[in-house]
Amino acid sequence: MAILSLLPMFVLKLYIQRFRNMMVKISRDREQRADSLAAITCGTQSAIEALRKTYSYGQVFETVSRVDLTGKYRDGSGMINYYDIFRNSLGDFQGQIKQQLQYAMNQKSTIHDTHPTLSERIAYLPDIPDKYDNNQLASTLLKNQERYERILSDEFSKFLNEA
Numbered sequence: 001m002a003i004l005s006l007l008p009m010f011v012l013k014l015y016i017q018r019f020r021n022m023m024v025k026i027s028r029d030r031e032q033r034a035d036s037l038a039a040i041t042c043g044t045q046s047a048i049e050a051l052r053k054t055y056s057y058g059q060v061f062e063t064v065s066r067v068d069l070t071g072k073y074r075d076g077s078g079m080i081n082y083y084d085i086f087r088n089s090l091g092d093f094q095g096q097i098k099q100q101l102q103y104a105m106n107q108k109s110t111i112h113d114t115h116p117t118l119s120e121r122i123a124y125l126p127d128i129p130d131k132y133d134n135n136q137l138a139s140t141l142l143k144n145q146e147r148y149e150r151i152l153s154d155e156f157s158k159f160l161n162e163a
Contacts, residue, residue: 013084020112027114035121043130055118057100060093061086065156082156084150087139 039047065082104118116124139145
């Protein structure tokens, strides 16, 4: 009788494990397709640079916003434009950005990761020549950048209040 009561738990555990494995594979496949599309659209080197910046700048922004900027917000400094502060302080964070990029490039993948590592993402990109010879910053493509920064900062502040 005890074995019969364990059977549903075993089946449920097996189902959850298989579902998770399938979900991880689908997620990783989607990431690979999105990265390939970026390379096809812009070229391999542009896609690699974008991935590197996403990994390194994104993690540094997350750390800085949680430690430094969150304290300012919670101290009653009012609405803070996190993105403006970060953008204007990028020079101060170059060491952290470089360190984060190195960490991301050396990460090892596990079977539980829903996203490939940075080095895996770069390795499977198709070799396509860059289509644009334009070294403009992406921020120059946005009209009314300050408005977008305020909206994003407002949403980020709401997130911090819920945390």
